Amino acid sequence: MILELDCGNSFIKWRVLRADGVTPVEGGVVSSDSDLLVSLSNAEKFQLKKCRLVSVRTPEETDSLVASLVDVFGVSVARAVPAREMAGVKNGYQDYERLGLDRWLALLGGYHLASGACLVLDFGTAITADFVAADGEHLGGFICPGMPLMRNQLRTHTRRIRYDDMAAERAHESLAPGRTTVEAVERGCMLMLRGFVLTQLELARQYWGKDFVVFLTGGDANLVSGVVPDAKVVPDLVFVGLAMACPLS
Numbered sequence: 001m002i003l004e005l006d007c008g009n010s011f012i013k014w015r016v017l018r019a020d021g022v023t024p025v026e027g028g029v030v031s032s033d034s035d036l037l038v039s040l041s042n043a044e045k046f047q048l049k050k051c052r053l054v055s056v057r058t059p060e061e062t063d064s065l066v067a068s069l070v071d072v073f074g075v076s077v078a079r080a081v082p083a084r085e086m087a088g089v090k091n092g093y094q095d096y097e098r099l100g101l102d103r104w105l106a107l108l109g110g111y112h113l114a115s116g117a118c119l120v121l122d123f124g125t126a127i128t129a130d131f132v133a134a135d136g137e138h139l140g141g142f143i144c145p146g147m148p149l150m151r152n153q154l155r156t157h158t159r160r161i162r163y164d165d166m167a168a169e170r171a172h173e174s175l176a177p178g179r180t181t182v183e184a185v186e187r188g189c190m191l192m193l194r195g196f197v198l199t200q201l202e203l204a205r206q207y208w209g210k211d212f213v214v215f216l217t218g219g220d221a222n223l224v225s226g227v228v229p230d231a232k233v234v235p236d237l238v239f240v241g242l243a244m245a246c247p248l249s
């Protein structure tokens, strides 16, 4: 079977595909290399032969994970690498190697699924937006802090903002002006998130009218799916691009 990994800044998303390279068997989200190895320790069951991965971590961190995977499972590992052009998409960065590989793969996947112009919004540790025109030209994008970073910055840099995760969850019952600290912060951050999304949509409309597809991906995509009812929520969009960038011959 085939192991696929998306190594983000906070979490590693993993999934195992059948040897056919299309049918997912199992998957999960873990917060460390060692947790990943534990999740896969039942490897007999998976009989892993090959692995493909994308990482936005440092080369040293990624090398170390790859070494463990080779050591423990004896898999051959294909890593996504930066490209100027692929599958009809032209990387829009001045320095194409600087574009985050998770963004690159998600927009490759988005353009492929849309067969046309698309706006890819990814809600992870960071929130990213990427614009791809109908001719495959990547116009660039935006990066801002994700929900966990926004709330933690407030909690870290103020003395009187303190609350727990349970209270945070309850605060999202409504978007009315907050009457407690937790409501005020959680709803405030949520409105920033939504405002960001609506601004991206407006920009996409200026470029392409109504002729584009919006993709939502990343762990927090569900937080905004309500404001873009027409969007396609594709949690595994990075994996769609990963399969394109790392075909297993």
Ligand SMILES: Nc1ncnc2c1ncn2[C@@H]1O[C@H](COP(=O)(O)OP(=O)(O)OP(=O)(O)O)[C@@H](O)[C@H]1O
Residues within 6 Å of the ligand: 007, 008, 009, 010, 011, 012, 013, 029, 056, 102, 123, 124, 125, 126, 147, 148, 217, 218, 219, 220
């Ligand atoms: N099973 C889960 N485990 C961990 N986080 C989850 C899970 N399901 C949803 N999330 C949410 O996903 C977010 C993390 O997003 P995601 O996993 O897309 O990226 P990441 O690894 O944190 O960051 P990056 O953008 O660098 O890939 C968290 O804020 C969390 O709220």
Ligand SMILES: CC(C)(CO)[C@@H](O)C(=O)NCCC(=O)O
Residues within 6 Å of the ligand: 008, 009, 056, 098, 099, 100, 101, 102, 103, 124, 126, 128, 143
């Ligand atoms: C923006 C993140 C952190 C999103 O995961 C990642 O894509 C990244 O580290 N990118 C490098 C910087 C850039 O894309 O311009």
Ligand SMILES: [K+]
Residues within 6 Å of the ligand: 008, 102, 122, 124, 218
């Ligand atoms: K990501």
